[in-house]
Amino acid sequence: MSKTKVSEVNRVWRLHNRPIGDLSDDTLGFDEEAIPEPGAGEFLFRLNYLSLDPTNIIWMKDVDQYMPPVGLNEPMRGVVCGTVVKSNHPDYAEGMLVSGLGQWADYQLGTPGMLSPMGDTGPIPVADAFSTLALVGPTAYFGLLDIGEPKAGETVVVSAAAGAVGSIVGQIAKIKGCRVVGLAGSDEKCEWIKNDLGFDAAINYRTEDLSKALKAACPDGIDVYFDNVGGKILDACLKLMNLKGRIPTCGLISQYRATEPVPGPYNYEMLLMQRVRIEGFIVLDYADRYPEAIAALGQWMAEGKIKVRTEIVDGLEHALQALKKLYTGENTGKLMVRVKDV
Amino acid sequence: MSKTKVSEVNRVWRLHNRPIGDLSDDTLGFDEEAIPEPGAGEFLFRLNYLSLDPTNIIWMKDVDQYMPPVGLNEPMRGVVCGTVVKSNHPDYAEGMLVSGLGQWADYQLGTPGMLSPMGDTGPIPVADAFSTLALVGPTAYFGLLDIGEPKAGETVVVSAAAGAVGSIVGQIAKIKGCRVVGLAGSDEKCEWIKNDLGFDAAINYRTEDLSKALKAACPDGIDVYFDNVGGKILDACLKLMNLKGRIPTCGLISQYRATEPVPGPYNYEMLLMQRVRIEGFIVLDYADRYPEAIAALGQWMAEGKIKVRTEIVDGLEHALQALKKLYTGENTGKLMVRVKDV
Numbered sequence: 001m002s003k004t005k006v007s008e009v010n011r012v013w014r015l016h017n018r019p020i021g022d023l024s025d026d027t028l029g030f031d032e033e034a035i036p037e038p039g040a041g042e043f044l045f046r047l048n049y050l051s052l053d054p055t056n057i058i059w060m061k062d063v064d065q066y067m068p069p070v071g072l073n074e075p076m077r078g079v080v081c082g083t084v085v086k087s088n089h090p091d092y093a094e095g096m097l098v099s100g101l102g103q104w105a106d107y108q109l110g111t112p113g114m115l116s117p118m119g120d121t122g123p124i125p126v127a128d129a130f131s132t133l134a135l136v137g138p139t140a141y142f143g144l145l146d147i148g149e150p151k152a153g154e155t156v157v158v159s160a161a162a163g164a165v166g167s168i169v170g171q172i173a174k175i176k177g178c179r180v181v182g183l184a185g186s187d188e189k190c191e192w193i194k195n196d197l198g199f200d201a202a203i204n205y206r207t208e209d210l211s212k213a214l215k216a217a218c219p220d221g222i223d224v225y226f227d228n229v230g231g232k233i234l235d236a237c238l239k240l241m242n243l244k245g246r247i248p249t250c251g252l253i254s255q256y257r258a259t260e261p262v263p264g265p266y267n268y269e270m271l272l273m274q275r276v277r278i279e280g281f282i283v284l285d286y287a288d289r290y291p292e293a294i295a296a297l298g299q300w301m302a303e304g305k306i307k308v309r310t311e312i313v314d315g316l317e318h319a320l321q322a323l324k325k326l327y328t329g330e331n332t333g334k335l336m337v338r339v340k341d342v
Numbered sequence: 343m344s345k346t347k348v349s350e351v352n353r354v355w356r357l358h359n360r361p362i363g364d365l366s367d368d369t370l371g372f373d374e375e376a377i378p379e380p381g382a383g384e385f386l387f388r389l390n391y392l393s394l395d396p397t398n399i400i401w402m403k404d405v406d407q408y409m410p411p412v413g414l415n416e417p418m419r420g421v422v423c424g425t426v427v428k429s430n431h432p433d434y435a436e437g438m439l440v441s442g443l444g445q446w447a448d449y450q451l452g453t454p455g456m457l458s459p460m461g462d463t464g465p466i467p468v469a470d471a472f473s474t475l476a477l478v479g480p481t482a483y484f485g486l487l488d489i490g491e492p493k494a495g496e497t498v499v500v501s502a503a504a505g506a507v508g509s510i511v512g513q514i515a516k517i518k519g520c521r522v523v524g525l526a527g528s529d530e531k532c533e534w535i536k537n538d539l540g541f542d543a544a545i546n547y548r549t550e551d552l553s554k555a556l557k558a559a560c561p562d563g564i565d566v567y568f569d570n571v572g573g574k575i576l577d578a579c580l581k582l583m584n585l586k587g588r589i590p591t592c593g594l595i596s597q598y599r600a601t602e603p604v605p606g607p608y609n610y611e612m613l614l615m616q617r618v619r620i621e622g623f624i625v626l627d628y629a630d631r632y633p634e635a636i637a638a639l640g641q642w643m644a645e646g647k648i649k650v651r652t653e654i655v656d657g658l659e660h661a662l663q664a665l666k667k668l669y670t671g672e673n674t675g676k677l678m679v680r681v682k683d684v
Contacts, residue, residue: 275627
């Protein structure tokens with residue numbers, strides 16, 4: 001019996017209705033289909049893990065974005081970890097682990113442009129390697145270090161600090177000798193980033209007076225604000241930016257579900273007064289430097305300097321309901337769906 | 343008879359009331375006072391030219407800004423060109439031309455930290471040297487080249503393009519081989535920047551459909567938007583930014599007279615989608631590199647590659663009324679008050 005037995009049916013999430021504002025139950029449909037056959041140069045892989053990321057809802061909408069939106073009735077796009085089960089490509093052997101941009105589907109076709117071999121993950125479990133090293137780790141690494149340029153002794157603030165990217169940003173900033181302040185949406189999350197991850201301060205933005213708490217937590221102002229959310233938190237941070245402060249913009253999750261145009265920050269003029277640099281980035285732009293990030297992150301993880309938390313939802317059929325958690329702030333750490341453990 | 347005879351009375355504009363929104367006639371008072379006596383290490387100088395700049399209204403307001411606001415009942419701050427008439431400082435001889443940060447006053451005290459010798463302006467008239475080289479030229483030079491980083495063949499858009507800074511930004515961008523599009527508030531201004539200054543296209547933002555006109559003028563998108571104004575023009579430009587576009591933020595004049603909080607750009611998320619960098623700057627940060635800018639600008643002016651227009655208002659008593667023109671867009675080129683020609 002082959003260890004890569006292919007089942008008879010493929011389950012595929014397809015984009016049925018573009019979300020207007022929030023996700024709804026009929027945004028995606030979960031359809032049973034035939035398993036595709038790999039053409040020349042293609043391979044077929046089985047889905048192991050599906051990463052759920054804030055950017056997913058952007059892909060569903062027909063708005064200006066950094067890659068084409070998913071077409072109506074097309075399979076939903078996702079960051080995936082899979083195992084090759086059938087191959088017409090010499091570099092992708094049966095049984096090989098791959099990760100990259102794929103679909104929300106049990107079985108799917110891959111090409112080298114979209115999926116890369118994961119290689120040997122060493123002492124790091126495949127699930128952690130995928131959850132941290134495939135996407136969110138490099139995002140935190142390049143956004144903070146390349147764009148944020150934190151120096152030892154500076155104050156770094158990060159929003160969505162108990163999220164997949166934010167929790168790593170804060171830990172890298174600690175490694176670099178910064179004072180680190182995290183914003184999160186529950187006391188439990190705040191305790192986790194402070195007590196387990198070593199943040200210097202944590203603010204529950206839902207219950208505390210944001211401006212007051214930020215000012216107290218940042219007595220020397222803010223040098224780097226790593227922005228995952230935009231909105232009111234961005235505004236509060238802008239007010240405290242130090243001269244020549246930097247704001248790497250990784251996400252604006254507070255506005256992804258808006259149905260009306262969302263105004264930019266009211267304290268926008270602070271970027272002039274304090275000569276602040278705001279810079280958006282997408283981790284895909286750093287693809288050629290992934291090995292650098294993966295080597296550094298892998299070592300920090302092995303040394304226990306970076307801890308990760310993964311929230312796993314079992315079963316591809318729960319993917320849409322699980323994704324909603326990202327936008328309501330219900331999850332902690334990296335959210336992903338497990339279809340098959342490897 | 344000494345060429346630097348000191349009159350008996352000093353006229354001084356003082357900040358009587360902080361403007362709420364717009365300037366009003368009682369914002370400043372024009373008072374007659376005694377001429378001050380220079381103390382140890384100080385010198386007394388006579389005002390020749392007073393530069394009127396968009397930032398002046400910011401200095402009058404008690405808001406977060408890049409230097410302390412002018413105190414109530416203190417003399418109004420201004421960028422000035424003067425002639426030393428009495429000196430207790432060995433480096434500042436009687437008759438010497440100085441420029442820098444001073445006051446709206448016929449006679450005022452100077453110290454080396456605030457006022458620098460203008461030196462020999464060569465073939466360039468003192469008024470042009472002051473209007474262009476003292477402040478707005480270096481502003482355009484460093485903002486465009488250091489922060490905008492335009493490359494030959496790229497598209498550069500500049501707002502307030504018939505203004506002091508904007509008109510120079512566009513001409514430097516042309517020198518660097520860019521396609522240059524200017525936004526201005528009258529057909530006459532548009533004709534000036536297109537026909538006399540060599541801009542590739544000009545848009546009257548008051549009469550044209552901004553988005554449509556910008557799109558037509560920038561068929562390859564926008565690589566650098568030099569922002570002097572913020573507001574709707576910033577929003578329209580954000581929509582057209584190319585991947586890795588740059589937005590040097592020099593001013594946000596559209597909101598300096600606001601009485602309510604002003605929202606930031608509605609297309610703020612484009613900075614994420616297109617990985618745009620927005621960066622505020624103040625020319626004073628580049629003080630140690632002024633010689634580089636002055637040398638380059640002086641040569642371009644001598645070669646006729648940079649043309650400047652100066653709008654001169656005679657009489658210090660008209661300074662407040664003249665300043666209002668900046669915010670209504672009535673002036674073209676550099677606006678300044680002449681007290682005495684040199």
